[in-house]
Every structure is written in structure tokens, then in C-alpha cells.
Amino acid sequence: MANQRMTQTQxxxxxxxxxxxxxxxxxxxxxxxxxxxISEVKKNGVFVLPGIGRLVRVERKAxxxxxxxxxxxxxxxxxxxxxxxxxxxxxxxIVPPKKK
Numbered sequence: 001m002a003n004q005r006m007t008q009t010q011x012x013x014x015x016x017x018x019x020x021x022x023x024x025x026x027x028x029x030x031x032x033x034x035x036x037x038i039s040e041v042k043k044n045g046v047f048v049l050p051g052i053g054r055l056v057r058v059e060r061k062a063x064x065x066x067x068x069x070x071x072x073x074x075x076x077x078x079x080x081x082x083x084x085x086x087x088x089x090x091x092x093x094i095v096p097p098k099k100k
Contacts, residue, residue, distance in 0.1 A: 041082065053086040 006014075008030075016026035037055055040047040047055040062078040 049087075051087060052090050053084055055082065055084050057081070058083055 012023050012026045012030060015030065016023045019026065037047040037049075041055050041057050045057040049055075058081050060079050060081055063076050065074050065076045066072070067074055
């Protein structure tokens with residue numbers, strides 16, 4: 001199938017091949033990177049992967065919403081959410097900008 005996404009095992013194997021190391025080291029690197037990203041976002045609110053993008057923690061304000069089943073207005077409380085902002089270079093490489 002053409003629309004299958006890369007699994008974690010395939011990612012580890014590919015990383016190991018490109019870095020000329022074994023699968024165990026590549027898996028440790030991947031786990032260390034994800035752990036570092038989580039701890040940095042918790043501590044500083046942002047984690048940057050150069051050339052790919054940044055993982056950021058954003059504060060959402062409290063707002064009024066609507067229950068779709070009843071149409072009743074409800075108050076949605078403020079909360080923190082995590083977003084990924086894609087770097088311009090990565091975005092342009094994946095989806096080239098339109099020519100004017």
C-alpha cells in the first residue's frame with residue numbers, strides 16, 4: 001500500500017542505517033530525544049528541532065461554547081495545550097509555495 005505510515009521499528013532501522021550504528025543505540029537516541037522534548041516543553045514551554053519545527057505549550061483562554069446536542073451555551077475553562085509549529089524550510093520542502 002502506498003499510504004502506509006512509517007512505524008517506530010522502521011524509523012529506528014532507518015536511523016540506525018543512516019548513522020551506521022545498531023538498532024539498540026538508535027532506539028535509545030529516539031527515546032532520549034522524545035524524553036528531552038517533553039521535559040523541555042514542561043520546563044521552558046518550547047522545544048526546537050532545527051529544520052523541522054518547534055513543540056510549544058500554549059495557554060488557551062476561557063471561552064463560551066455550545067453543546068452541539070442541545071444547543072445550550074457552556075463555559076469552557078482555560079487550559080494549557082501542546083502544539084507543533086512546522087518550520088518554514090520543512091513546510092516549503094514538503095509543500096512547495098505557489099509561483100506568482
